[in-house]
Amino acid sequence: MTHSICTSEEDGELPYFQRLWRTLLNPNVEPRTRLEQLFEAETEEFDMNCAFLSHIDLETKTQRFEIVYGPHEVLKSDVPVPLSQSYCRKTITDPEGTMAVSDALAEGWEDDPAYETFGLRSYLGTRVSVDDELYGTLCFVDTAPRDEPINDKEKALVEMYSQWVEYTMAYWDEPAFRETRTDTIEGRAVSSEAIDSMMDALKSRTRRVILMALLDTTGTSITTLERRLNQENDRIPLYHTHVPKLANAEYITWDNETDTISKGPKFSEVEPLVQLLKDYNTEFPE
Structure with missing residues (x-):
């Protein structure tokens, strides 16, 4: 099977x-x-x-x-x-x-x-x-x-x-998968709120494409994102919904004057998940 x-x-x-991330990232x-x-x-x-x-x-x-x-x-x-x-x-x-x-x-x-x-x-x-x-x-x-x-x-x-x-x-500073480990998780444990925020960001294909675009570059333009999405009806929600939402979550930084985005202060939190999705090559266009 x-x-x-x-x-x-x-x-x-x-x-x-979503079920997989909630299992693997449960703090x-x-x-x-x-x-x-x-x-x-x-x-x-x-x-x-x-x-x-x-x-x-x-x-x-x-x-x-x-x-x-x-x-x-x-x-x-x-x-x-x-x-x-x-x-x-x-x-x-x-x-x-x-x-x-x-x-x-x-x-x-x-x-x-x-x-x-x-x-x-x-x-x-x-x-x-x-x-x-x-x-x-x-x-x-x-x-x-x-x-x-x-x-x-x-x-x-x-x-x-x-x-x-x-x-x-x-x-994790200590062996993460060995039986001898008995203390609580320290270091970079991910909070439940952070998991919810990441799930909310990743549930939209457009937002996944935006985050994907930043994996291999320090910044990109909105025009480039529009070409990557390749859908005419994506322009309005791109500007008014998806980019602002990711900016508010601090996954990206949006420069209104140059109309460009770059990695935000919390991009590193969601980056491993975006990278895994890219490696699996589910539905993201090249």
């Missing part, structure tokens, strides 16, 4: 991402629990019964599963296994950093040490890096093959989850 977001109409995409829940909640929801969506976050040590050539969701006899938390016996050894060397196996036996894995050790018929995994250094992998797996082949959109989803893990690790 293909992930539902990869087969739904455009109108179904935003509610999915009252520790990152480890948020990842477990993600695994619980997405294993069902991917039609795979297990998921894990692993740490890979290239010096000792071992892989340790830090968080494991689902029933599996060999996938045990904090039990190191030889990297040579892992599917992830090929994931971390893949040029794209992501590997998918829809049916291991049909794809020639029968005699591979990874299949002999874990018996996984389906696998979808991607690299996790911190400060441009390999940390490990984020994966969804099952001992049964997938009914439908894993597609590129599903790969993009897993890469998006990995980016959230990387972002979380970068902004």
